[in-house]
Amino acid sequence: MKMTIHEVAQCLNLHVSTIERWIRQGRIPIQKTSNGYIFRESTLKKWAAMYRLPFLIPEKVKSRGYEEELENLLSAMKRGGVLYDIKGDDVETALKSAVGNMPVLSKTSKKELYQLLLERERLTSTGIGKGVAIPHPRDPLSDALKSPVISTCFLEKPIDFGAVDDRPVFVMFILLSQSIKMHLHLLSRFSFCVRDNSFVEFLKASPDEASFFAKIADFEKQLDRAET
Amino acid sequence: MRIFQSWRYPSNWTIFRLDDRLLLILVAIIVGICSGVASVILNRALMAMFNWFHHLRHYWWVFVLPAIGAALSSLFLEKIVKEGAGHGVPEVIYSVSRYGGLLRFRSSFSRIISSALTIGSGGSAGPEAPVVISGAAIGSNIAKYFSLNDRQRVTLVGCGAAGAISSIFNAPIAGMVFAIEVIIGEWKSVNIVPIAIASVAGCEISRILQGNQIPFSHRLFHIHHMDILACVGLAVVTAAASILLTRLLRSMDKTAKKLPAPLWIRAAIGGCAVGLIGLFLPEVLGKGYHVVQTTIEGAFSKGLVIVGLATIAKIVATALTLGWGGSGGIFAPCLVIGCLAGLTYHHGLALLWPSVTWVNQGCFALLGMAGLISGMLQAPLTGIFLIVEITGGYEVILPLIIVSAITTSVCHYIEPAAYYMKELVDYGHLLRPGTDARVLSDLNVSEIIEKDCIAVTQNMLLRDFVNIIKKSHRNYFPVEDEETGHFLGIIHLDDIRQYLFNPVMYDTVFLGQIMNTRVEVVDPDDDLADVIRKMDANRLFSMPVVVNNRFIGLISKGNLLDQYRKELMVQTSQSI
Numbered sequence: 068m069k070m071t072i073h074e075v076a077q078c079l080n081l082h083v084s085t086i087e088r089w090i091r092q093g094r095i096p097i098q099k100t101s102n103g104y105i106f107r108e109s110t111l112k113k114w115a116a117m118y119r120l121p122f123l124i125p126e127k128v129k130s131r132g133y134e135e136e137l138e139n140l141l142s143a144m145k146r147g148g149v150l151y152d153i154k155g156d157d158v159e160t161a162l163k164s165a166v167g168n169m170p171v172l173s174k175t176s177k178k179e180l181y182q183l184l185l186e187r188e189r190l191t192s193t194g195i196g197k198g199v200a201i202p203h204p205r206d207p208l209s210d211a212l213k214s215p216v217i218s219t220c221f222l223e224k225p226i227d228f229g230a231v232d233d234r235p236v237f238v239m240f241i242l243l244s245q246s247i248k249m250h251l252h253l254l255s256r257f258s259f260c261v262r263d264n265s266f267v268e269f270l271k272a273s274p275d276e277a278s279f280f281a282k283i284a285d286f287e288k289q290l291d292r293a294e295t
Numbered sequence: 296m297r298i299f300q301s302w303r304y305p306s307n308w309t310i311f312r313l314d315d316r317l318l319l320i321l322v323a324i325i326v327g328i329c330s331g332v333a334s335v336i337l338n339r340a341l342m343a344m345f346n347w348f349h350h351l352r353h354y355w356w357v358f359v360l361p362a363i364g365a366a367l368s369s370l371f372l373e374k375i376v377k378e379g380a381g382h383g384v385p386e387v388i389y390s391v392s393r394y395g396g397l398l399r400f401r402s403s404f405s406r407i408i409s410s411a412l413t414i415g416s417g418g419s420a421g422p423e424a425p426v427v428i429s430g431a432a433i434g435s436n437i438a439k440y441f442s443l444n445d446r447q448r449v450t451l452v453g454c455g456a457a458g459a460i461s462s463i464f465n466a467p468i469a470g471m472v473f474a475i476e477v478i479i480g481e482w483k484s485v486n487i488v489p490i491a492i493a494s495v496a497g498c499e500i501s502r503i504l505q506g507n508q509i510p511f512s513h514r515l516f517h518i519h520h521m522d523i524l525a526c527v528g529l530a531v532v533t534a535a536a537s538i539l540l541t542r543l544l545r546s547m548d549k550t551a552k553k554l555p556a557p558l559w560i561r562a563a564i565g566g567c568a569v570g571l572i573g574l575f576l577p578e579v580l581g582k583g584y585h586v587v588q589t590t591i592e593g594a595f596s597k598g599l600v601i602v603g604l605a606t607i608a609k610i611v612a613t614a615l616t617l618g619w620g621g622s623g624g625i626f627a628p629c630l631v632i633g634c635l636a637g638l639t640y641h642h643g644l645a646l647l648w649p650s651v652t653w654v655n656q657g658c659f660a661l662l663g664m665a666g667l668i669s670g671m672l673q674a675p676l677t678g679i680f681l682i683v684e685i686t687g688g689y690e691v692i693l694p695l696i697i698v699s700a701i702t703t704s705v706c707h708y709i710e711p712a713a714y715y716m717k718e719l720v721d722y723g724h725l726l727r728p729g730t731d732a733r734v735l736s737d738l739n740v741s742e743i744i745e746k747d748c749i750a751v752t753q754n755m756l757l758r759d760f761v762n763i764i765k766k767s768h769r770n771y772f773p774v775e776d777e778e779t780g781h782f783l784g785i786i787h788l789d790d791i792r793q794y795l796f797n798p799v800m801y802d803t804v805f806l807g808q809i810m811n812t813r814v815e816v817v818d819p820d821d822d823l824a825d826v827i828r829k830m831d832a833n834r835l836f837s838m839p840v841v842v843n844n845r846f847i848g849l850i851s852k853g854n855l856l857d858q859y860r861k862e863l864m865v866q867t868s869q870s871i
Contacts, residue, residue, distance in 0.1 A: 081861065082742040092395060092442030092737075094865050118864050293762070 068108040075106050077125050079115070137252050138215055140260075141283050146171065147218035147241070149276045154223050158188055162202060165220040165239060176210050180243070183208070194230025197267045202258065203242040203250070215244040215253055221273045238270050260286045304436060304475055309636045313478025314455040316485070319447055323489035326437050326451050327458035327496030334463040335504045336495070337407045337422050339427075344415025345581065358570030361580070364416020365566030365621040368409035369559040370621060376405040383428040384624075384715045387452065388478060392726035392733060395445025396452040402432035409622035417580040419569055419612035420617070420623020423463055427624070430459030451484050453479045457490045458497025464510060465501055469677060470494040476674045477715060481728040486561035509687040510584065511591045516691060517659040521651060526662060526694040529640050530701035533666025536636045537629075537706055539712050540610050540671065553864030558620050563620025569612045578605050578635075579612040582627040587634045587664070591653075591657040591686065599642035606635040625714060637663025661686050662698045669699040670706040673713035679704075723824075729867045735824045737866070740817055744840055744848035745769075749758075751786070752777045752809030764788070764795075771837055774810045775844040781844040783812035816841040817850060826850070 075095075076083045089095040089103065096114050097104040115122035150168050155161030166172075166181045168178060183204035187193065194200040218241040225235035240257065244250040259284070260266050351357055370377050378399075390398055406425035412419050425794040434455030453474040461470025471494040479486055551561045573580040581717065587704035589595045595602075613628040616845055637659040645655055653659075661682060667680030678699045683689055706713075712720040726733040749763055750773050763772070770788040791809050794800050807840070813834055815824050817840045830838060830852065837851040 079861070082744075085742045085858070085862075088742075091445055091866065095447035100429075120861055121865060198447070218533070 070106040070108055070111070071193050072106070073120040074125075076109065078122050079120060080123075103260065104139075110133070115124055134141065137249065140217065140256050141280065141287055143215040143217045143244075143253060143260060144219060144283060145280065146214065147243075149219045149221075149279060151221050151273060153220045153225045153239075155226060157226060158228055159185065161220075161222060161226055161239070162188075165202075165218070165241060168220075169216075169218045169241065171216055173210070176208055179208060179210075180204065184241070188229075192231070193227035194228035194234075195258070195261065196230055196232040197232065197264070198225065198230075198234050198237045199261055199267065199270070200228050200236045200239045201231065201242050201254070202239055203244075207245055207247075207250075212243060214247045214251050215241050215242075215251070217257075221270075256287070256290055259290055315447070316488070318441075319450060319485075320442070320492055321450060321559030321787060322441055322618065323454045323493040324496045324600075326430070326434040326454040327461075329433045329437070330426065330455045330458035330493075331462035331497035331500030332504075333403070333407060333420075333429040333433065334426040334459050335501055337411060337426055338463060338505070341415050341422060341582070344411065346356065348416065348489050356823075358574050359567060360568040361413075361417040361573070361616070362566035364412045364414075365418050365569075365619070366559045366563035368412035368622045369562035369620045371412065371442050371636055372405065372409050373558050376401045376824065377712045378402065384424050384477070385718050387428060387431045388480075388715065389719055389724050390664070391449050391452055391478060392728070393724070393736065396431075396435050396438070398428075398432040398435040398452070400432065400436050400629035403429045403436060406622060412806065413566075413584055413616065413621040413623050413753075416566070416842055417570060417573060418480040418566055418616040418621045418623060419579055419581070419583070419609065419628055420616050421582055421627025421629075422593075422623065423623060423626035424624025426459040427473075427478075428461055429457045430455030430457075433482075434493075442803065446485075449479060450489050453486060453490045454493030456518050457494040460497075461494040462497035462501035464681065464685050465498060465508065466681055467494045467498040469681035469684050472498065472680050473674070473677045476677050477672060479728075489832050490668040507732065508805055510685045511587055511661075512687055515652050516688065517657065518694060518787075522654045522658070523694050525644060525653070527658060527701060528644075529637060529662055529707065530639050530666055530698045532636055533633060533663050533698065534670050534702045534705035534709075536606065536632055537667050537670030537702065538612065538709050540613065540667075541710055541717075543610060543614040543718070544618050544714070544718050547614045547856055548725070551619045557762065562620035565615045568615045572608050572612050572615075576608045578601040578631075579609045583609070583631040584627065586631055587660070590634050590638055590660040593655050594637060595656070595660075597801045599639065600614060602635060602642060602850045603639045606639055608631060609635060611850060615765075624667070625671060626688065629671050630664045633664035633667030634660040635663070636667065637661065640834060655847075658691060658694075661688060661691060662694055665695050666698045666702040670702040671714045673703055673707055673716075675699040675703045715833055719721060729863075734862050734866060735827070736822070738823050739856060740819045740821055740823060740826065740840060742852060743850050743855050744819070745854055746847075746848040748773055748849050750775045751781055751806055753805065753808045753810065757794065757804040757806070757809075758802055760806055761795065761801065769849070770837070773849075773850055774806055775846060779844075782816070782839065782846040783807075785839055788811045814839060818842065823855075827855075 072083060072086055076086050079086070084094065090097055097106060112122055119260060144193050148170050149273065150165065153161060153165050153168065155164050162184050163181060166177050166184070169177065172180065184202045187203065187205050193202050220239045222237055222239065225237040228236035242250065242253060244253060266282065318713065348360060351360065378401070378701050387398065390396055406428045410420065410422055410425035413423055431452045432455070434451035434453070435448055438451040443451070456478045457474035459470070459471040461467040470573070474490050475482060475486060554561055558707050569579070578586045586595070609632050613632070617623060617625070638656055640663065641656045641659040643654065646770045664680040666677045668681060669675045672678070679695055682695060683692060716725050723732070725734050748769055748771060749767050751760060752762060753774050754777060772786045774783045774786060776783055786806065786809060790811060794804065794809065815829055815835065815838055817838045819840055819842060826838065837849050839849055
C-alpha cells in the first residue's frame with residue numbers, strides 16, 4: 068500500500084520535516100520514480116522493525132477505544148427512570164426496594180448490584196448532604212453496561228442514611244456507569260446541580276417526570292455554557 | 296527530445312533503479328576512475344614543472360621561485376576560484392559530517408592547479424591532499440548528477456578520496472583505509488564495498504597510464520630482535536618530530552595572520568624563506584620523493600649533523616609553505632621528514648653502539664615514515680598500510696606496527712586532536728557518525744516543537760484561566776498581548792499551584808500579574824546543542840520557541856528524548 072509523507076510521519080509519531088530530512092539523508096527506504104518517490108507500507112514496516120522504531124497505523128490506535136464518548140446526565144436519567152414512593156425504614160430496605168423497581172437490569176445483576184451498593188455504603192455513606200444520596204457501586208458491574216444509568220428514587224419517607232450533614236435522606240440517585248471515567252464525569256455534573264439550593268427545594272416537592280427532566284436539561288445547558 | 300531528457304536525469308535510468316547498492320557500486324567505479332585521472336594529471340604537471348625549472352637551479356635568484364609559485368597559487372585560490380588556502384581536508388571532513396558531503400564543483404580542479412604552482416616551483420608540500428579534495432569533490436558532484444541521497448553522497452566522497460590516494464601512491468589498501476579512517480570515520484559494509492571498488496578503479500587507471508611501479512622499492516631487510524627493540528626509541532623520535540611539525544604549522548599560521556598584508560604577499564614571503572633554505576639544503580624543496588628513494592636504497596651518504604639539520608629544515612620549510620598560505624598537502628612532507636628522522640635515528644644509534652650491527656638505514660627511514668604519517672593523521676592503520684604498499688616491504692610489518700602504534704598513542708597524549716581534525720575540534724565541528732554531537736546537529740528545533748499549547752492573554756482573570764487548565768494537556772501556557780499578539784511571558788502551573796485552590800483569588804488576580812516574563816526563549820534556527828546547554832544551565836525542562844515576538848510552540852526535554860532516541864537508532868543500528 069502506498070502512503071503519503073504525512074501518513075508516514077503520523078505512523079512513526081515524528082514531525083514531517085524529520086521524515087523529509089531522512090529522505091534527503093537516505094535513512095528511510097523509498098522507491099524513486101520518474102517524478103518523485105513512493106512510500107510502501109510493507110517496506111516501511113520491515114524497516115521500522117529492523118531499527119526497532121514504533122510504527123503504528125493511526126486508525127488502529129483510535130479503534131482501541133481510548134477516547135470514549137462521554138454521555139450527559141439527561142439521557143442517563145431517562146434510561147434509569149424516575150421512581151416514586153420507594154418504601155423502606157433504613158438504608159438496606161430502601162436500597163432493596165429501589166433496586167427491585169429499577170428498569171433495564173436483569174434479575175441476577177439486580178442481586179449483584181444490591182450487594183455492591185451495600186458494600187459501598189459500609190465504606191462511607193453516599194449521603195452527600197441536603198437530604199440527597201447517590202448510591203453507586205465502587206467498581207462497574209460485572210455484566211458491563213453499554214451506557215450509564217441513573218435512577219431517581221423519591222422515598223416514601225425520609226430515612227437516616229448516615230449522611231455527612233446527618234440530615235435524613237429523601238431522594239436517592241442510583242448511579243451506574245460502565246467505566247470509572249464516565250462515573251467521574253456524571254458525578255461532577257450532578258454535584259453541580261445539587262450545589263444549587265433551589266434545586267434541592269424543587270426535589271423535596273417530588274416533581275413529576277416531565278418537569279424534573281426539564282430542570283435537568285436546564286442545568287445541562289448552564290454546564291455546557293461554562294465549559295466553552 | 297526524450298533521449299535528451301533522459302540524459303539530463305540519469306537517476307531515472309531503469310538500470311539504476313534496480314538496486315541501491317548496485318547503483319552505488321557502478322557510480323563508485325566512475326568516481327574512482329575520475330579521481331585516478333585527476334591524480335595522474337597532477338603528477339604529470341609536477342613532473343613537467345620540475346623539468347622546466349630544473350636548469351634554473353644554479354642561478355642565485357632561484358630562491359624567489361617558490362615565492363612566485365606560492366603567490367600565484369594564493370592569488371588563484373583567492374581571486375579566481377574564491378577558496379580558502381591550506382590543504383582543505385578539514386573542509387571535506389566537515390562537509391561529510393554536516394552537509395552530507397556537498398562540495399563545490401570548482402573544488403575538483405582548483406586545488407590541483409594551485410598545488411601544482413606551489414609544489415612545482417619548489418614549495419615544500421605534498422600533492423596528495425589536493426588530489427584527495429579533487430577526488431572528494433568529483434565524487435560529490437557525480438552523486439549530485441545522479442541525484443543520490445546524503446548517505447550515498449558521503450560514500451562517494453569517500454570513494455573519490457580513496458581513488459585519489461590509491462592512484463597517486465599506487466596503494467589501493469591505503470586509499471581505502473584512509474577514506475574510511477580519516478574522511479568518513481564509520482566502518483560499515485555499505486561504505487566499505489563501494490570505497491574498495493573505487494580504490495581498485497583509481498589504482499588501475501594509474502597503472503594503465505603510468506605503469507605499475509612501487510614508488511619506493513628497496514632490497515630485502517634482515518630485521519633482528521635488537522632492531523625491534525630500537526623501534527621504541529624511533530617511535531619517540533617520530534612522535535617528537537610530528538608534534539614539532541604540528542605546533543610549528545599552527546604557530547606559523549598565527550604569525551602569518553598577524554601580518555597586515557594581502558594573502559598572496561604572505562604566501563610569497565613564506566615561499567621566499569623556503570627558497571632561501573633550499574639554497575643550502577636543496578633536499579627540502581618540492582615534494583622531495585627523490586630524497587626518500589635514495590634513503591631507502593641506502594644511498595643517502597651524508598653524516599649525522601647534516602641529516603639532523605635537514606630534518607629540522609624540512610619541518611620548518613613545510614611550516615613556512617603551508618602556514619604562510621601556500622597550497623598543498625601534508626602527506627609528502629611527512630614521508631620526507633619521517634624518512635630523514637629515521638635516518639638521523641639510525642646514525643645516532645650507530646654512533647652510540649658502534650659494535651652492534653643494525654639493519655640497513657633504509658629500514659629505519661621506512662619506519663620513520665610510518666611513524667610520522669600515523670602521528671600526524673593519528674590514523675595508525677593508514678600509516679601501516681601506506682608504508683607497506685609504497686615500499687612493497689611486507690617483512691617490516693612487525694616493527695612497522697610497533698612504531699605506528701606507539702607514535703599514535705604518544706601524539707594523541709600530547710596533541711589530543713590530529714592535525715586534520717584540530718581546527719574542527721576547536722570550533723566543535725568534528726561530528727563523527729553515531730556521536731551525541733552528530734545526532735544533535737542533525738535534529739533541529741522545528742522537528743521537536745510541540746504546538747498544542749493554549750495561549751492566554753495578560754488581562755484574563757484567574758477564574759477563566761482555571762477553566763482553560765481543565766481542557767489543557769500541558770503545564771505551560773504562553774501569555775500573548777491581546778492586540779499585537781506579541782509573546783509576553785509564560786505561566787508554568789508549578790509557579791501558581793498554591794493560588795489555584797484559593798477561590799478568593801479567582802476574581803482578583805490577572806494573568807499579567809502571575810506570568811513569568813524573564814524567560815529564556817529559543818529561535819527555530821538555534822543550534823540544538825546550544826538550546827540544551829541553556830536548558831541545563833538554567834535547570835529548565837521546557838522552553839518557548841519565539842519568532843518575531845510571536846509564540847510558535849514549546850520544546851521540552853521529554854519530546855527531545857523521544858526524537859533523540861529515534862534518531863540515534865536510525866543512525867547507529869546496522870544499516871539497510
